[in-house]
Amino acid sequence: MASLGQNLYKADLREFAFVLFEQFRLGEILGAAPYESWAEDDVRMVLSECYKFVCEVIGPLNRSGDEEGCHMEGGRAITPKGFKEAFDKLYEAGWKSLGVGHEYDGQGAPRAVTLVAEEMLSGANPAFNMYPGLCVGVGELLETFGTPEQKELYLPRLYKGQWGGTMCLTEPQAGSDVGAARTKATRNADGSYNIEGTKIFITGGDHDITPTIIHLVLARVEGAPAGTKGLSLFIVPSVRVNADGSLGEPNDVVLGGLEHKMGIKGSTTCVLNFGENGGCKGYVVGGVENAGMAQMFKMMNTARIAVGIQGLATASAAYLNALVYARERKQGPSIKKFKDPTAPKVPILEHADVRRMLLDMKARVEGIRALAVKLAMHQDLAQIHAGKDDALAAEHNGQVEILTPMLKAYASDQGFRVCENAIQTLGGAGYISDYGMEQYCRDAKIFSIYEGTNHIQAMDLVSRKLALRGGADLKKFLGDVGTFAKRNAEHPVLGGAAQQLALAQKAVGGAVAAMMGWTQEGKIELVPLYANRFLEMMAETTVGWLLLEAASIAHDRLGALGRQHPDAAFYQGKISSAVYFALNVLPAVAGRAQIMSGGDDAALTIPDAGFAAI
Numbered sequence: 001m002a003s004l005g006q007n008l009y010k011a012d013l014r015e016f017a018f019v020l021f022e023q024f025r026l027g028e029i030l031g032a033a034p035y036e037s038w039a040e041d042d043v044r045m046v047l048s049e050c051y052k053f054v055c056e057v058i059g060p061l062n063r064s065g066d067e068e069g070c071h072m073e074g075g076r077a078i079t080p081k082g083f084k085e086a087f088d089k090l091y092e093a094g095w096k097s098l099g100v101g102h103e104y105d106g107q108g109a110p111r112a113v114t115l116v117a118e119e120m121l122s123g124a125n126p127a128f129n130m131y132p133g134l135c136v137g138v139g140e141l142l143e144t145f146g147t148p149e150q151k152e153l154y155l156p157r158l159y160k161g162q163w164g165g166t167m168c169l170t171e172p173q174a175g176s177d178v179g180a181a182r183t184k185a186t187r188n189a190d191g192s193y194n195i196e197g198t199k200i201f202i203t204g205g206d207h208d209i210t211p212t213i214i215h216l217v218l219a220r221v222e223g224a225p226a227g228t229k230g231l232s233l234f235i236v237p238s239v240r241v242n243a244d245g246s247l248g249e250p251n252d253v254v255l256g257g258l259e260h261k262m263g264i265k266g267s268t269t270c271v272l273n274f275g276e277n278g279g280c281k282g283y284v285v286g287g288v289e290n291a292g293m294a295q296m297f298k299m300m301n302t303a304r305i306a307v308g309i310q311g312l313a314t315a316s317a318a319y320l321n322a323l324v325y326a327r328e329r330k331q332g333p334s335i336k337k338f339k340d341p342t343a344p345k346v347p348i349l350e351h352a353d354v355r356r357m358l359l360d361m362k363a364r365v366e367g368i369r370a371l372a373v374k375l376a377m378h379q380d381l382a383q384i385h386a387g388k389d390d391a392l393a394a395e396h397n398g399q400v401e402i403l404t405p406m407l408k409a410y411a412s413d414q415g416f417r418v419c420e421n422a423i424q425t426l427g428g429a430g431y432i433s434d435y436g437m438e439q440y441c442r443d444a445k446i447f448s449i450y451e452g453t454n455h456i457q458a459m460d461l462v463s464r465k466l467a468l469r470g471g472a473d474l475k476k477f478l479g480d481v482g483t484f485a486k487r488n489a490e491h492p493v494l495g496g497a498a499q500q501l502a503l504a505q506k507a508v509g510g511a512v513a514a515m516m517g518w519t520q521e522g523k524i525e526l527v528p529l530y531a532n533r534f535l536e537m538m539a540e541t542t543v544g545w546l547l548l549e550a551a552s553i554a555h556d557r558l559g560a561l562g563r564q565h566p567d568a569a570f571y572q573g574k575i576s577s578a579v580y581f582a583l584n585v586l587p588a589v590a591g592r593a594q595i596m597s598g599g600d601d602a603a604l605t606i607p608d609a610g611f612a613a614i
Contacts, residue, residue, distance in 0.1 A: 004067070007059030008436045009124040010320040011051050014570055016116050017044065019370055022557070023550050024377045026112055029384060035110050037102075043113050046098070050117045053093055054124035058086050062125040065266030066439050070207075070258055077206040077255060077268040083128055084209045091161035095121065096132045100139075104159045111376040111383075115309060119369070122306075123313030126443050127266030131164065133306055134204050138165030138214055141299040142235075145286045150235065153245060154214060164213035167299050168199040168236075168272065178293070179227040183219040183274065185234060185282060195219055195236055195282040196275035198256065201450070205270030206255040212239035212247055216299065217274065217282060218292050225290070233292035234282035236274065252279035263442030301404055303451045305375065308407035311415030311447045312368045318422035318440040319361040325426050325435065326354055348425075357425050361418045363577040363585075367543030368411045370550060375403040398473035401465050403542070405457035409532075410539035412447035413454060419444045458531035461538070462515060474512070481505045481545045488548065493555055493575065497548055497582030504541040504586045507593035511537060514596050525604060530596050537589045544578075544586045551578035 002008050020026045021040065030038045065080035072078070090096060099114035100106020121129045139158035142150055157163045174180035183197025195217060199205075206213065215236040224230030240248040256271035274280045285295050326349040333343035334350055348354045382396035419441040423430035430437040448454045466474045485502035488494050511534050518526045554574035561567060 002063065002434060002436055004064055005060045006063075007055045007124070008062065008321060009055055009059040009120075009317055010324070011120055011123065011316070012320065013047055013051060014567075015366065015369070016047055018550070018570075018574070019366075019373050020112060020116065022553055023370060023546075024112065024373055026110065026377070029110065029380060032384070034108060034383060035380070037107075038109060038113070043109075046109070046113065047116060047120075050095060050120050053090075053095060054120045057089050058121070058128050059124040061086055061128060061266070063433075063436060063439065065125065065127055066263075066443075067265075069265040070268045072255065072258055075255060076208060077258060077270060079131075079207050079209060079268065080266045083131070083266065086128060087131060087161065087209050090121075090132060096136060096161060097159060100136075100159045101143075104139075104143075104155055106159060111379040112373050115305075115372055115376040118306065118309050119313045119316070119372075121313075122310045123317040125266070126310050126314055127264040130264070130267045131204050131207065131209055132161055134165040134167070135159070135161055135163070136165075137167065137299045137302050137306075138216055140302055141216065141295060142285065144298050145233075145288075145291075145295045147287050150283070150285070153241065153243070154235070157245065158214065162210065163237075164204060164207065164210040166202050166204050166213060166215050167296065167303070168202050168205070168215050168217040169296065170199060170201045172198060172200050178218065178231070181218055181220065181231060183217065185219040185221045185232060185284075187221065188281075192281045192283055193219075193221070193234060194275060194278070195234060195280040196278075197273075199272045199274070201259065202270045202272050203450070204268055205272045206238070207268050212237050212241065213253075214238075215253065215272070215274075216285070216296070218296060219282070221289050228293045230290055231292035232289045233285040233295045235285060236280065236282040240281065251281060252277050262445055263439070264446055300451060304404055304408040304457070305372075307447050307451045308368075308411035309372060311411035311413075311444060312365065312372060314440050314444045314447075315361070315368070315411075315415040315418035316365045318419045318437060319358070319365050321436060322361065322422040322425040322430075323349075323358055325429070326358060329426075329429075354425060357421050359576065359580050360584075361421055361425075362573070363547060363581040364414050364418055364543070366550070366574075366577055367547045367581060368407075368414060370546035371403065371407055371539070371542055372411070374546060375400055375407055378403070394469070395473075395476065398469055399477065401468055402461075402473050402477050405461040405465060406535060406539040406542060408451065409448070409454040409457035409535055410543070412444075413536075415447055416441065416444040454535075455528070455532055458535040459528060461535050462527060462531045466512060478505060478509055481541060484545060484549060488552060491552070491555075494548055494551055494578065497551075497579050497586075500582045500586045501541070501544050501548060504537075504544060504589035507590040508534075508538050508541050511593045511596050514593075514599075518599070523599070526599055526601060529601065529603060533592050533596065537592050540585055540589055544582050547574075547578035547581050551575045 027040045061082045068080040070077055070079055097106040098109040098117055102108045135158045139155050142154050169178050171181050185193040185195055217234045217236045218231045220230050221232055237251055238253045240251045242248050252275050254273040254276055256273045259269040327347055329348050330345040331348050334346050337343035378396040378399045382393045385393040423437045429435055482505050485498050488498035515527050551574050554571035558571040
């Protein structure tokens with residue numbers, strides 16, 4: 001039972017080392033440009049120290065931040081006690097500069113390393129980590145699209161956490177239909193714009209952590225085209241910024257209210273009114289109008305990966321806490337002695353259904369982590385090959401495009417379900433707040449909703465990503481899965497599981513063909529009806545593949561080291577996770593493909609009044 005202010009976060013550093021160095025061979029790219037300053041020992045030290053930091057500094061604020069929440073005071077948003085101090089310590093320790101380039105005094109770490117560090121930061125306190133995460137996101141967008149003057153003014157301060165950041169897309173009347181935005185921008189003679197409009201659901205839209213917040217605001221300049229093509233992206237500081245970086249007057253960005261939420265209560269989620277007094281100044285990103293959506297997608301894609309990591313991180317924390325509880329909680333005798341009233345009580349870890357739930361959680365968490373690190377390694381390899389082998393760089397970038405919607409949607413959906421399963425593992429103790437499980441579950445629900453609902457991710461996958469580069473990225477993906485499955489079909493331990501993977505890969509290919517057929521036959525409305533299920537099919541196939549890849553490595557290591565080695569149980573756990581997932585989850589992929597082939601459209605044909613007589 002946890003007390004207020006106690007850290008509950010747990011991580012398995014052995015698992016991190018395996019996925020980075022054994023499965024994805026990170027060591028092969030360390031020491032070479034652009035990662036010449038990094039070695040394996042550096043990475044291991046970073047992960048160990050980061051784990052220590054989150055357990056000591058931000059983990060203890062997770063529950064207290066949830067219970068206290070945020071509030072308004074004098075027209076400003078006030079964060080929970082300890083958040084500002086922890087924010088300052090975070091930047092002093094350098095944890096948000098890991099992936100920042102050396103030109104901005106960053107550490108230039110590989111994406112794979114920053115991803116694992118972000119998992120720990122998010123897992124220890126997801127609400128807190130959103131504040132610095134947005135600083136990085138705004139910085140990366142301006143680094144890509146900003147003018148030289150904008151980069152010089154904003155990037156050093158954003159990357160050092162001196163100024164906060166947000167992205168402002170959603171409006172009350174538009175929701176996810178960003179093209180329906182009404183926020184307007186009016187040109188001024190000095191090159192600035194007057195911004196006027198309201199944005200909602202703005203994470204970190206106002207707080208007491210930094211003296212100003214750099215809002216990236218989508219707005220429409222007078223005379224611009226309708227829809228998303230006419231949107232421009234503006235830099236709108238909450239406090240005006242002078243040319244020398246000093247701060248001036250408030251910029252007429254008014255906090256309209258804080259949202260009352262199910263979870264992530266330590267994160268301010270705001271209604272913001274821009275220019276309600278006619279004095280809000282903004283500056284178009286890069287000096288280019290009507291390029292807002294293309295620019296914003298840079299930050300949105302970064303945010304979608306980050307949300308996938310949030311889902312993974314929260315699920316992992318819930319799983320490991322459930323495991324510890326199951327090892328310690330004694331209840332009931334062994335099933336082998338259920339008729340003996342004098343039989344001793346055993347830890348619930350010995351009960352079959354508890355073991356099933358724990359193995360299911362373990363497989364999903366480790367499989368999603370492998371998916372995330374694989375995506376990050378593609379990013380690293382694209383960076384390495386850029387300008388040297390552009391075709392290979394494009395291939396790696398293509399895999400990033402394919403994997404991003406899967407990571408965001410599947411990790412966030414499964415993150416919530418793993419947290420739900422963790423509650424079930426603890427039973428009644430999971431439902432009460434004392435053990436932290438119900439907070440994990442509440443916090444995790446938003447992940448499938450923000451940064452583009454998971455249906456938006458599914459539509460992005462099926463309507464855009466599968467067709468990129470003439471379908472070459474999809475062909476490469478399916479080819480890699482098929483090659484692995486064929487190579488391991490006769491494996492002495494993993495053969496049956498590899499055959500299930502082959503069936504899943506074939507089912508995904510068949511589902512792609514079915515959707516193409518619907519488009520050609522004028523049944524395009526079936527595509528969004530089945531898009532979510534297709535994404536889940538493809539994600540489960542990916543997770544199954546990566547779990548089996550890990551199991552193959554573990555099998556070889558186990559054979560070389562022997563079952564008496566200290567790592568033997570760890571490697572056996574890898575094999576068990578992969579086999580469980582392949583035999584218990586992957587068969588559903590073919591089942592969904594069969595459902596798709598039937599083309600049921602009952603959800604489309606039911607009369608509106610047929611849902612209920614209300």
